[in-house]
Amino acid sequence: MSHVLVTGASGFIGSALVAALAARGDRVTGIDVAVGPGLAALAQRHAGVAAHVCEITEWASLAEIVRRDPPDAVLHCAAVVGVPASVLAPHRTFDVNLGGSLTLFEVARLFGVRRIVHMSSEETYGDFQADRIDESHPQNPVMAYGISKLAVEHLGRTFGTLYGLEVINLRTCWVYGPGLPRPRVPKTFVDAAVEGRAFHLPWGASMAVDHTYIDDVVAGVLGALDHPSHPFDAYNLGSGQAATLAEIVAIVRDLVPGADISVGEGAFEHSLPGASVPASRKGALIVDRARKVFGYTPRFDIRDGLRAYIEATRAGR
Ligand SMILES: NC(=O)c1ccc[n+]([C@@H]2O[C@H](COP(=O)([O-])OP(=O)(O)OC[C@H]3O[C@@H](n4cnc5c(N)ncnc54)[C@H](O)[C@@H]3O)[C@@H](O)[C@H]2O)c1
Structure with missing residues (x-):
């Protein structure tokens, strides 16, 4: 059993991850700007799930939660999500996505957290230059959302070089399924x-577009979380179609x-x-790298x- 901090734990992917971690017996600390009903219900149902209100850009609040009960690893889902949101609020997008990640990385390295799995995005690639792309595709994001996510990837590498913090970036595409909060297709x-x-x-x-069902994303994130040693710091996590x-x-x-x-x-x-x-x-998204390294096998076409x-x-x- 390990202890995992999930940021953005009230959100679509974050709450699904909290549920999956709790179901397999891990201890979970979920943080978000608000504890939503789904996260609150999980905390009530599982003794091993704690939920806290925490603004990820606020050092004191985040540091206190991590200092009190340091996790073994972090699943980092908190963000201003999607192109429309980032167009409407570009400053907030960088404050939360980049500034919040910086705060998280600093807190993690100071309190001895070894691994962060960051939910990155296919938006970091910008325009796909082929119908199917792997992780070697150039990253030329064109919107604040993708730019902020690419900056987090680079920042994670810096923390790896300087402090040995391992940041693994999972580039997911359009995730869908029960709980999708945005008025987006499908x-x-x-x-x-x-x-x-x-x-x-x-x-x-x-x-x-590569539409990826939420259960496959959850399985992929847990696969990356559990894998003992990563030869890469970025993986596509899609359906492959x-x-x-x-x-x-x-x-x-x-x-x-x-x-x-x-x-x-x-x-x-x-x-x-x-x-x-x-x-x-x-x-x-070609997902061969994730398949070979940690056995990711999308089940839902x-x-x-x-x-x-x-x-x-x-x-x-
Ligand atoms: N859903 C997708 O299709 C998709 C695709 C690619 C990448 N991602 C990434 O996956 C992650 C989760 O996405 P999601 O679909 O669950 O989005 P979501 O909007 O449902 O969840 C994000 C959560 O982060 C929280 N949050 C926002 N700002 C915060 C702050 N300042 N401090 C603390 N918490 C904050 C929100 O309250 C929300 O609960 C994000 O990083 C997103 O960029 C999602």
Whole structure:
């Protein structure tokens, strides 16, 4: 049994990780700017789960939590997440993603934490130059979100060189499943289909993105956390496939007969209040490195993942 600190523990991926760690008997300290209902319920259900309100950019608050009960490792999920959020709040994106990571790395090295697994992003690659890419693809992010995540990757390397802190970066793509908090595909399609509402996305039919089901991401993160010795500090963590939005709409329609959902032609754009931002070119993440090093094997192709997501949405999860 080990003790793991999860930052962003009230969030989509963070709370799923807390649940998985608690289920296998690890002790967990979950921190977030607010203790959400999911995290609170986990802390109530499992004696080994503690939940604390903590602003990750605030040194004193974070240092006190870690000093009192130093973890063996950290799963670092706290962030301003996604291109739209980062366009709306670029300063906050750098304060939290880069400044918060810096505070975390400093606290970790001062209190003897050896390993941090950082949730990085495919946005660090910028426009994909091929339909499928591995970790050697150039990293030329174009939005504040991806730039902040790439900066964290570099900062982690600096802490490795200077202090021996091991920071492992997992580059995930568009994660989906029960609890996805953002009004993003495929949630928008699935929610409308299950609720019997019409939903038409005006653009993006040919946009191909690696959509990764939450259970596969959780398995991959735990695989990286547990692996005794990492020969690399960055891994793609995707499904290895990239469905187009037109294919996703067709699968949801097939799984929910009568679903009144559709997607229009043209390039995908991120919707913002009163505006939209063109998306980078995407594709599939090649996951051979994670497979070879720590046995990562995604189990959900897009159809299986959407089926599981629709079932969970119908069940109100
Ligand atoms: N969901 C995806 O598709 C995806 C894809 C690639 C990478 N990621 C990365 O995975 C991680 C988790 O993403 P998610 O989808 O669970 O997002 P999320 O928004 O659900 O969770 C992020 C959590 O961080 C918390 N947080 C934000 N600012 C904070 C601060 N200053 N101090 C403490 N906590 C703070 C939020 O309250 C939230 O609970 C993020 O680092 C994100 O960049 C997610």
